[in-house]
Amino acid sequence: MSSEIPLYDIVIIGAGPVGLLLSVCLSRWGYKVKHIDNRPVPTATGRADGIQPRSIEILKNLGLKSKIFAHHPARVHEVAFWDPAPEGKIRRTGTWASCPEFLDGRYPFTALLHQGLIERVLIEDIEKNGTIVQRPWTITGFATNHANPDYPVEVELKNIDSNVSEIVRAKYLYSGEGARSFVREQLGVQIRHLDPISYVWGVMDGVVRTNFPDIKMKCTIHSDHGSIMVIPRENNMVRLYIQIASSTDPDFNPRKTATVAEVQAAAKKILAPYYLTWDRVEWYSVYPIGQGLADKYTLDHRVFMGGDVCHTHSPKAGQGMNTAFHDAINFAWKMHLVESGFSNRDTLETYEVERRFTAETLLNFDNKYAALFSQRQPTAAEVSGAAVEQKTDEAEKNPFIEMFKANCEFTSGFGVAYNGNVFNHTSEHAFQNPLLITDSPKLRAGRILPPADVTRVVDANVVHLENEIPFNGAFRLFIYGGLGASPKKGQHKALSDLSAGLLAPGSFYSRFRYTNRTRDIHHDSDNPHSRFFSVALTLAAKRPEIEISELPELFHDYSARVYADDRRDIKVLDAKASAHAKVGLTGNEGAVVVVRPDGHVGISVRLVEGKGTVEALEGYFKTFTTQGSRTPSDSGLGGGVDQVRAQL
């Protein structure tokens, strides 16, 4: 009987942002995915719409940015604050950047585009890689049992139209069902409300005509008649958020609602003396929302949850979809590395640890944000200070600006910083080695690698170094040659020693090499030796000085991943080599920066002559890797990674 049950690597419930992005990754990497959603069709209008700066980088790294940006999202570079003015008017009291320069974001703006267009791009990618999102299907039951130890999760699904049921078995079940989750309920996982206050929100998308000057900006407007948030959208649209009720109201009713006309009338009053009329309304919704955080993201490390299943909060900071994206990619690579025999199974525990910590930070931030915008109105002096925050020392010390900085780093996505654990070796970690770089503010374990432009040697293209290795499930070894070393044949002993050490039998790098020696790697500079490692070498030299054939052996198969650090960068104009400077390397010594598959730094090791560098890297990897590849074939899983290749 059980042999007739269809077997999958994973069953994904829900085709919102978290389920779709997880499905994109696993489908590309060759996993067998069963993916269902209980809605008959994808999102048509409205819902989430904000793609934060770090999320844009993630989409770029997945090769999906250009397809999403083909829909011409609105771009929010600055936020404007409007406050009550005499005679019932409103006035702008300040503006500030969505992603200020000190954050050094590659895309320093929020992109606004409705969720349906984003879903469409993800679904197209999923289908191209052989997975179908089946609709309208729902989950009716699941259990983890030993009927088939390789596929321990039994899942019962039902078609909502036909009532046909199906039982499948899988290695994993992942719930991205949204705030109302059958899986979470069945598991008995509780939602904690960090803030006991709940709200009713109204949200309206449409095309308006107005003489309000900041209608193309993100604005928070406080007036004597209430508050509103304005967010520009694609296709000349605008979104208005209005808080309709709060549980702090004396007559609070969580089912309180408001008609389109009522919300429009309220907006008109708030914006006076500016006029506001509507050409058309595209979408309107009223919904109650509370702050909630799930106690657990998994109980048995087979059934996992993510996205709104685990965390709900106000829509004001535009974080929902972004947190979902992070949940998805965080789980994707960890499951991949366990299932393909690279990481020990217990590394899956870091999914909940890392993502729940971020959600907690988000909810704490959301609390502050709500307090800031619903209760406290910044004075003109404070906010005009914020607008010029990079100019004066006094401004730097303004506590309001300090709080703003901390918040905008987090809301941009650059504040997603994981604590030390088996993947992120901070100075508190058990494994220590004198070659580790632990005190650099530019290379912090758990944070992303700073962006840098370099020249690719093989074709002289100017590229984004941080994006050169796509999200392919592999660990990234970013090797920096150092300022003093010559790229000429035999003149860079540290690099030769590194190459020899990595290629030596038994090294962490060699243990996971393809066993199929006839494998064709001629056109593959992403994963020529193993699906678990991608290498990028950056040399502080002019492009014509670098001959790839003269580099140590390791790099011959990475010919399209060798870079000249010869570009001027306006942020480090005095640097001899700007990509080196961006990661804090200003001396002759180079470094190997190990970056996790999701772009977060794992560990940084100085590049020195001798065996020390490889030994330090060994020390890192042996904390979580298995003893070698145990997958039967090199050509099965991972066959889809070529398609991940992101283009600049």
Place this chain on the structure above:
Amino acid sequence: MSSEIPLYDIVIIGAGPVGLLLSVCLSRWGYKVKHIDNRPVPTATGRADGIQPRSIEILKNLGLKSKIFAHHPARVHEVAFWDPAPEGKIRRTGTWASCPEFLDGRYPFTALLHQGLIERVLIEDIEKNGTIVQRPWTITGFATNHANPDYPVEVELKNIDSNVSEIVRAKYLYSGEGARSFVREQLGVQIRHLDPISYVWGVMDGVVRTNFPDIKMKCTIHSDHGSIMVIPRENNMVRLYIQIASSTDPDFNPRKTATVAEVQAAAKKILAPYYLTWDRVEWYSVYPIGQGLADKYTLDHRVFMGGDVCHTHSPKAGQGMNTAFHDAINFAWKMHLVESGFSNRDTLETYEVERRFTAETLLNFDNKYAALFSQRQPTAAEVSGAAVEQKTDEAEKNPFIEMFKANCEFTSGFGVAYNGNVFNHTSEHAFQNPLLITDSPKLRAGRILPPADVTRVVDANVVHLENEIPFNGAFRLFIYGGLGASPKKGQHKALSDLSAGLLAPGSFYSRFRYTNRTRDIHHDSDNPHSRFFSVALTLAAKRPEIEISELPELFHDYSARVYADDRRDIKVLDAKASAHAKVGLTGNEGAVVVVRPDGHVGISVRLVEGKGTVEALEGYFKTFTTQGSRTPSDSGLGGGVDQVRAQL
């Protein structure tokens, strides 16, 4: 009888680059276009593939770049030279940039993508705007006569499959038929051969495997066994050009051919000692080619020709498609401005004058290029000088490098510089005024406007100023406020005077204003007042200092076209206002730069208090405009311009 004949604004013959781009423009602007091609389907493989830096800007300005780049063209940033080395080997003797920094191109590379993919994007745009490319149809006859004076061209067309014929009348006939042109032949227009030498070329596209290090670069390779040109392509492909025969050969036969195997064997020999094998061949062709230039591009200013109909040359510099693009847009805006009642009919004469001059320059260049690469091999010393050409004074004086510079400016498309005529007012032009800026090396009539980043005031987006006004058929008034002037209300008298002067009844600007006063311009910052003018105002101030409502009246309807010149630019780091500096404005005085619809500067006038600036602009426009709009309706032609809106 003649009343039953279908009437069109234009009949376009041929759906190669020139015909398609012309059709794109005219279809967008609401013209009734009859467009035919004698091939049953669009180009499937091969043919032209090089999009030069300036052409990329043109596609960007048309809003087509992202769709074309979605096909991931290869990017050529540098060219490598390989020459014979001892023992029958080859060695790299130098490299240089495709588009060196001094040219200041926004996209400093050539994009390589096969013509069919580019055609597909253009055809999609044409169809979206209501024109269909009919296939396989051919032209069998045409005549200019007075049977219908409004539609003086009678054209006879035939379906090649069904032999069905159709007679139509049109205001214009445009031939983009390619080198073998029925229209040119019927007109009796001669092709002159500037160079009596003709060649037979072999060209092959495919995927190779090789250890030749520069396979991802554009290379010219000379060896003891012959010469070859290597060009990288999309999808990991490479294109090889091999000269098979020359009329200078003693046994020259223009029908000489070579098999795929013969060309592959020749390439293998030339590249030795590097190996070269073929995974697959995508396209292969052998064709004879000579340098030819048509005597005339039109005889009666009703039947016009462009693209390969008028000029043929070697494929080596990748200029064919680019020259076709320029031909198409040059004709498109001129015909548009005549047909919509803005320009005098005799301005159509400038089409042949400007485009034939460029073709002549191209053919002269092609001669030199052929001499350089087929006969003369640069010495190692010369070329290594070229690679560092921006470093030393000696290198600057090397005649080889001087020639390279002149050539790369032309091949990048930035050397397309039109001589003085009714549209390009140089210092030799009859109309003179003391406020004209004629001596600035950065603002030369007939050249394109230098690129600059600015901050758009209305939404704080960082944008490309030169691209903010799309190719909408309108003249562009780029207004620079100057460094000394305050953007505050009433404090910029020169700007107020300009606004008042332009809005005054009877000004060149007002004469062409929409007559329909109820026209809805709320969402139109491109053409709020007239379809013939678009305005962009750049102020040397920080974005928060600029309040659009405080600017003079003209700019209120251009709210999305007001910019803060507050970005740092690595090319003009010391500038107080980098966009001003890019056009040579470093003093307190501003300027109005009139840019033709195709991006070339027409005239530049100082912005001064009083009436002088508007009077100087009047002097320019009255040399070619009619006395006012004579079109019956504001909503007919030009209705499609909203779709031209290019996105950053």
